[in-house]
Amino acid sequence: ETRDIIYASESTVKSLDPHDTSDTYSGAIERAICQGLMGFDKNLNIVPLLAESYTFNEAATQFTFKLRKGIKFHDGADFNAHAVKVNIERMMTGKYKRSSLMKPVESLMVLDDYTVQFNLKEPFGAFVNAIAHPGSLILSPKALETYGDEVSKHPVGTGPFIFDQWVSGNFVTIKKNPDYWRGDVKVDTITFRPIPESGSRLAMLRAGQAHYIYPMPAELLKIAERDANIDIIKQPSIIARYLIMNTQFKPFADIRVRQAVNYALDKEAIIKIAWGGAASEADSIIPPNLQFYKKQAVWPHDLEKAKALMKEAGYENGFEVVFLTPNASNRLRATEMAQQQLKKIGITGSLQSMDVASFYNKLEGYRVDDAKPLPFIAFGGWSASTGDADWGTRPLISTEAFPPAMSNFGFFSDKKVDGFITAGLASANPDIRKKAYADLQDYVWDKAPWGYLFVDTMVAAKSKKLKGIYPMPDGAFSVEEAELVD
Amino acid sequence: MSGGYSPFPSAGPRRVSSKKAEFMLKYFFKRCMAILPVLFVVSVLAFAFVHLLPGDPARMMAGDDADEATIEMLRTELGLDRPLPVQYLTYMGKLVRGDLGISLRTNLTVFDELKLRYLPTMYLAFAGMAWSVVIGIFFGAVAAIYSGKWQDYTAMMVSVSGISVPQFWLGLLAIQLFSVHLGWLPVAGYTGKFSELILPSFTLGATVAAIMARFTLSAFLDVLGEEYISTARAKGVTETLVMWKHAFRNALIPVITMVGLQFGFLLGGSVVVETVFAWPGLGRYMIEAVAVRDYPVLQALLLLYSFHFVFINLVVDMVYALINPEIRYE
Amino acid sequence: MTEKITPFAIFWHKFKRRYTAMVAGVFIVLLVLAAVFAPVVAPHDPFLTDYSLSMMPPSLSHPAGTDLYGRDILSRIIYGSRISLAVGFTSVFVGALVGVTLGLVSGFFGGFLDGLIMRTSDVLFAFPGILLAIAIVAILGPGLVNVVVAVSVFSMPTFARIVRGSTLALKESLYVRAAKSVGASKRRIMFVHILPGTLSGVIIYFTMRIGTSIITAASLSFLGLGAQPPTPEWGAMLAESRDYIGVADHMTIFPGIAIFLTVLFFNLFGDGLRAALDPKTK
Amino acid sequence: MTSRSQDEKSPGDRSPGLATALNEDEILSVQDLSLSFPTYEGFIQVLHKVSFSVKKGETLAIVGESGSGKTVTMRRVMHLLSNVRTDSGKIMLRKRDNSVQDITLLSKGEARKIRGFDMSMIFQEPMTSLNPLFTIGNQLSEALLTHQEFPRQEVQKRVVDLLELVRIPDARRRFSEYPHQMSGGMRQRVMTAMALACNPQLLIADEPTTALDVTIQAQILALIRSLQEKFQMSVIFITHDMGVVAELADRVVVMYKGRVVEENDVFSIFARPAHPYTRALLKAVPTLGCMRGRKNPATLPVLEMEKELNRAKGEPLPREEEIDTADHTADPILEVNNLFTRFVSKKNFFGKTTHLVHAVEDVSFKIYPGETLGIVGESGCGKSTTGYALLKLVPATGEVLFQKRNVMAISNQEMQALRQDIQFIFQDPFASLNPRQTIGTSIGEPMVIHGIGDKRSRQARVGKLLERVGIPAHHASLYPHEFSGGQRQRIAIARALSTKPKVIIADEAVSALDVSIQAVVLNLMLRLQKEMNLSYMFISHDMAVIERVSHRVAVMYLGQIVEMGTRQHIFEDPRHPYTRKLLSAIPIADPMKRTDFGMLTGEIPSPVRKISEPPRKIMLNEVTPGHFVADLVSTL
Ligand SMILES: Nc1ncnc2c1ncn2[C@@H]1O[C@H](COP(=O)(O)OP(=O)(O)OP(=O)(O)O)[C@@H](O)[C@H]1O
Ligand SMILES: Nc1ncnc2c1ncn2[C@@H]1O[C@H](COP(=O)(O)OP(=O)(O)OP(=O)(O)O)[C@@H](O)[C@H]1O
Ligand SMILES: [Mg+2]
Ligand SMILES: [Mg+2]
DSSP states (O other): OOOEEEEEESSOOOOSOGGGOOSHHHHHHHHHHOBOSEEEOTTOOEEESSEEEEEEOTTSOEEEEEEOSSOBOTTSOBOSHHHHHHHHHHHHTSOSTTGGGGTTEEEEEEEETTEEEEEESSOOTTHHHHHHSGGGOBOOHHHHHHHGGGGGGSOOOSSSEEEEEEOTTSOEEEEEOTTOTTSOOOOSEEEEEEOOSHHHHHHHHHTTSOSEEESOOGGGHHHHHHOTTEEEEEEEEEEEEEEEEOTTSTTTTSHHHHHHHHHHOOHHHIIIIISTTOEEEOOSSSOTTSTTOOOOOOOOOOHHHHHHHHHHTTOTTOEEOEEEEEOSHHHHHHHHHHHHHHHTTTEEOOEEEEOHHHHHHHHHHOOTTOOOSSOEEEEEEEEOTTOSHHHHHHHHHSGGGOTTTSSOTTOOOOHHHHHHHHHHHSOOOHHHHHHHHHHHHHHHHTTOSEEEEEEEEEEEEEETTEESOEEOTTSOEEOTTOEEOO | OOOOOOSOTTOSOSHHHHHHHHHHHHHHHHHHHHHHHHHHHHHHHHHHHHHHSSSOHHHHHHOTTOOHHHHHHHHHHHTTTSOHHHHHHHHHHHHHTTOOOBOTTTOSBHHHHHHHHHHHHHHHHHHHHHHHHHHHHHHHHHHHHTTTSHHHHHHHHHHHHHHHSOHHHHHHHHIIIIIIISOOSOOSOOSSOTHHHHHHHHHHHHHHHHHHHHHHHHHHHHHHTSHHHHHHHHHTOOHHHIIIIIIHHHHHHHHHHHHHHHHHHHHHHHHHHHHHTTOOSHHHHHHHHHHHTOHHHHHHHHHHHHHHHHHHHHHHHHHHHHHOTTSOOO | OOSOOOHHHHHHHHHHHOHHHHHHHHHHHHHHHHHHTHHHHOSSOTTOOOGGGTTOOOOSSSTTOBOTTSOBHHHHHHHHHHHHHHHHHHHHHHHHHHHHHHHHHHHHHOHHHHHHHHHHHHHHHHSOHHHHHHHHHHHHOSSHHHHHHHHHHHHHHHHHHHHHHHHHHHHTSHHHHHHHHTTOOHHHIIIIIIHHHHHHHHHHHHHHHHHHHHHHHHHHHHTTOSOOTTSOOHHHHHHHHGGGTTTOHHHHHHHHHHHHHHHHHHHHHHHHHHHHHOTTOO | OOOGGGGOOOGGGOOTTOTTOOOTTEEEEEEEEEEEEEETTEEEEEEEEEEEEEETTOEEEEEOOTTSSHHHHHHHHTTOOSSOEEEEEEEEEEOTTSOEEEGGGOOHHHHHHHBTTTEEEEOSOTTTSSOTTSOHHHHHHHHHHHHSOOOHHHHHHHHHHHHHHTTOTTHHHHTTOOGGGSOHHHHHHHHHHHHHTTOOSEEEEESTTTTSOHHHHHHHHHHHHHHHHHHTOEEEEEESOHHHHHHHOSEEEEEETTEEEEEEEHHHHHHSOOSHHHHHHHHHSOOTTTTTTOSSOBOOSOOOHHHHHHOOTTOOOOOOOBOOOOOTTSOOSEEEEEEEEEEEEEEOTTSOEEEEEEEEEEEEEEEOTTOEEEEEOOTTSSHHHHHHHHTTSSOOEEEEEETTEEGGGSOHHHHHHHTTTEEEEOSOTTTSSOTTSOHHHHHHHHHHHTTOSOHHHHHHHHHHHHHHTTOOGGGGGSOGGGSOHHHHHHHHHHHHHTTOOSEEEEESTTTTSOHHHHHHHHHHHHHHHHHHTOEEEEEOSOHHHHHHHOSEEEEEETTEEEEEEEHHHHHHSOOSHHHHHHHHTSOOSOTTSOOOGGGOOSOOOOOEEETTOOOOOOOEEEEETTEEEEOHHHHO
């Protein structure tokens, strides 16, 4: 009797080449097949994996990893410094979606068979996070040689599962690695099936046609909770949700208007209605699960204050904006509610929902020197996939991150903020970094660069029989310890 | 061989059928010639599609974080800097060699991607067609035979309902009923089991079934008014034979053309049905491709869909010519 | 038969015997009235949100329940009929206008023009309708106006074919020949003699097509390409409610029924028209 | 579908116990049959106590104008009507086993067993009465096997025998052919064979020849006559052609408005018609040869049927009026020289024409002021096309001189003006008026097009024209479907007159009309000719009508004129074999002179020819002054 697990998810697998994958879901499956030098635990803490340990210099420009011995890839190739070199150098060619992770690297030196040293161009305190990122997984050098870039269809790693089959647009199957170095794998196969309709996904779980579903549609929690065979798993994530406003232009250039927006938003209602309750109100510019998070006071919902601020700023009669949102139903709902709530302080406007591609296309279309007649409010979301405060702030609120470079779509620019961000990267010393990010969080919270909303809670659901699969704060999941019990 | 039923399998000289074969061949070529311009225009449209979409294709293809140099490179690589007719010719040249480009999303060749999703969609479409033909013709025939009676009204109400339900709604309700509450059938997805095919294909076929029923009804009524039906009755042929041999067969002839025309509708419907049922086919692929602006995929899909439509109708035309002896062959 | 039977009397006699069509006609009239007098008929403001009433099941004050934001679903359905009817009607009207013109020209003049128009409509036929709509919306962007454009584009070729077919037949008819023989101009023959003769087919298809268009528009909204919130469009309402099937079924059922009945009755009405306008039926 | 309503009869009308009320020598007797159809205004009775009977071995003709209930009666006998109500009456049939049964009492299933076995029926439309999807052999075998068991091998033999019986050449080959591969005449023979498959004792033929050309009609008539003699069947022959009645019938039943108004043996009917309707019917028929010895056309001596019915006994008939308007000394008003029209019939793969229809082939003739030129010929010989070509309604080459101006060479604008002077009247009065326009609009339209008068004067003229053709002026606001066929044709004539034309081309203008109405319309046309000095080009396939109305006649064959001369030349001294063949094929409305149709065989040839094989040009010789006959060598 084989133990086969079906994992039903919203998304489809796009690639199985870790270096050329940009989506979390594909990355998570890759993590079941391949491993990196470092990895994350359940709570997104960085733990050594294929590396035993690492050291770094004070200036955060040199990182040395000691590799674990005696590990073999699924195809029999040895894991060693050579394998790491091949992989890192592949990423450094700049051709792949995750090449940017190795952008700071000047060179990679093989000190001996089981020691590698990264030399960086400039200080980069968050480099270990980059190494732990699923984009930096290590593929078998043999497979890379055999398949070249076709490796995306034949990923070979050191992980608990061996790649079995991928029918593009349909399912991916992985099977047990009998020789896994960390111990016995307890299931025979896992099949990942895309079921985009959330109702269908839950229906499959309830009908026993799936063992684990993610995301569990929060709207349907009531049903799932009633079902005795189903376990609900909730887990705080690192996904921040916020409303982007163009801070370079009237009226959002006026901090009072931005603050009014924050007072006007009824985050609690939005979480409850639009998000099915699966979120917690934002209490800092970065989510609690990120490194160096520092809690702030939640912005209260206070219409009177909001109106007063609007009046003070000279917008007693309000103004018109356009609301932009991706057309995924929960984002649409949240934006729709923001539209309803902001109407109460006179910020009105039509809503445009569109597919994600068009959405970002549109946001990227704005330039800081544009003369856009109509200000916008856009529903933004960010998952700092390295788990580090730097990646949770720099691409979003630093001046260097104005599009098209990065994702500061609201053109928020503040000298002090830029200063804190630089300071946070200047050292790999956790204490120094912590201080910089704490200052940053304290400082920027009142500046209201966004309409703060909330941090997602990840909700998954599984059959009671299934143990050991859990979601991770970055939206990925871990299947290494999966187990079917009767 | 001619379509007429003969009580004597060996009766009659074969001369006619060889002539017919020759005619069919000629007819086939003629039809092929006629569809060439259609295919041409379709290919131009599919080609133009990318250029009609707002924004610079190279910029979109390059992705979110590409710099100007990369885009410029891509532009040259894609030949976007050359005059449009030249681009079209290059595109066609590649097309003829089966090169449909590379999916922007997965970096796999579009050809491979389509190959994977092609069969599931075809299964779905043909199963949907089967449902609709069987149900539609049955209801249509019943309505015609019992014209004006309760059977007529019932049959037509049922089939008109089929047109009136939005497919996505029908699909969602069907899943709730048959998969969740009754637990008879799989909820969604397709991994190769027959049971997975039943609900989606039924949902897909329901609308077309209604159209077929209506069409069969009117074709049948037309035929029932024909003099040769009176002739058959005057011979004393039983009512059952009159209906199913004389009337039904004749009514089927126009219905067959309908099958071809509805095939396009069915393919279109598969977009919605595949979304609801998480069917790993071309329709869902199209929606995904639209969402991420995967242009080479969209282009290829438009071509594939219309090519199919044209091809199916060619087949239908041939079948039509085969079973209708009145198509002239001399 | 007796003399003094106007064509309308015959039509009416046949039509009123199709009681399904009569019921449908009454329903459509009511629906149109409801749409026109929505502010009077609707019990609540369709845009008024009250989060405390989120997803309340049907009750006396909210006969169809409330939606996610506590808005009254019945009122939204009533206001939604404005949109569905307008989208259905406008798109078919535009499609019919262009299609009829092209069909008439194509059938009447034949030759190169005919070939061109018919090949074009073949091409439009070849793109499955909703795909064409998706492609068009992808180019123009989502929104109701673009949905109307998309839906009209793909209802156009059928109109063209219907009209072309009857134009070809009527062109050979004796009365057109008679008109030609007395020297009637082409324009006169086209508009005075042929066009009116093609209209009964157009009217029948028109009614039925409204149903199809409403469904297509709803499907586009369902796929996120149609009406934008907070517009109370039926398809968008359905799309919004589909995440709550099993939790708040009334949110799905009522807009679904609204679409179903509207399309059903347009179809039945069209069926009745066809039966009544068809000289073969009695 | 037969429906149960057939069996819904009011029981009071039936006298029980008379189940055997059928004389020894009778095979079928219809007694007091009344039927109603459901319509908008409820049930409308279409048969009123119809009674007649058929004796063994006799041919009974049922005549009557369109809508008089002939078909309904026979379909009721065959149990082939759906949703009809039988109000009263019995239909007694003697079956093969000599038992007698009232077939109105039969269930659907029982009726089916009688159909095709005890009695069978042939329908009017040979083109549509065979199922296009099945071979002739299949359909004939079905007729055989429905009622009898046969070993497989024998069926084919019997079918071939049957086909030979109805004189289908090459019967073995035809066995596996489809209906569309046969001509109308052959199909009608196949239908006959099918009806005869089980040797029924009663054959019902519902206008089996009406849709056929005269020569083919003659063949079918001869066939039915010989079969009837051979098998001693009883035949009920429905027709509206008194000539056919005279040729075939032993006895005649005359129906009028759903009633039998007269029943008698054929000689008595023709010699002493008792009912005014029968008299009117006989008078209204133009009989071939009755113009013998007269130079000019003349009106028919009958006015309208209704008037005839109400005429007091002994009141003299209206006089025949001679139409001597032709002026052969003047210049011809219309002169046609070397007119050609060819249609593309077939193209090859590359779109090159390979076959042409030689519809009009080098035709030349003249029409003089006030003259009527009759054009006759069989179906497809190019009569209509000639007419269309004159007005450039089809592409044509040659010379058409109207008052010396060549129509073919003038500009569109001049052509437009000329269209006022030449008008068309079409065959089908139902189809030639736009059903969506009032007749007033239709009649006024030519004036609108040519900008004649203002609105008011046009209206006045429409009223006058209507009255002129015998329709009250206030009917101008009615629609065509509110008129009868004859009235519509008169409306069409009014329209043709609206621009005061000089020449009228009448293409089968009376062919679709009932004989009685035909007479009225013909008389109207002739009187108009006299009043307005019109010239007619009168196209018809009916030799008798042509004889009645023409000053001169042209006989067409395969697009060419084979004989042309004065009416007397053609009808009293026909020279060309084709003309003679046509004349001999016409049934004479006189039972004393039955025709021997023996000389008629073969099919109507086709004007379609390969592009490399144009037809031979026919040379016309003037045998006597004004009488042109084709050179025999060049035609045959
Ligand atoms: N199915 C029907 N429903 C209603 N009325 C009918 C039906 N069939 C025939 N009639 C009417 O019955 C009358 C007799 O028709 P019938 O066909 O018997 O005439 P007919 O003498 O055969 O004429 P024709 O010479 O034109 O064939 C007509 O007034 C006709 O309109
Ligand atoms: N538009 C056309 N295209 C091709 N062939 C045609 C066309 N019109 C007529 N014909 C053919 O030309 C020939 C002559 O036709 P026409 O109608 O003049 O014959 P007709 O003598 O009037 O016959 P009928 O008595 O049947 O009316 C026929 O073989 C016919 O099929
Ligand atoms: Mg009749
Ligand atoms: Mg003709």
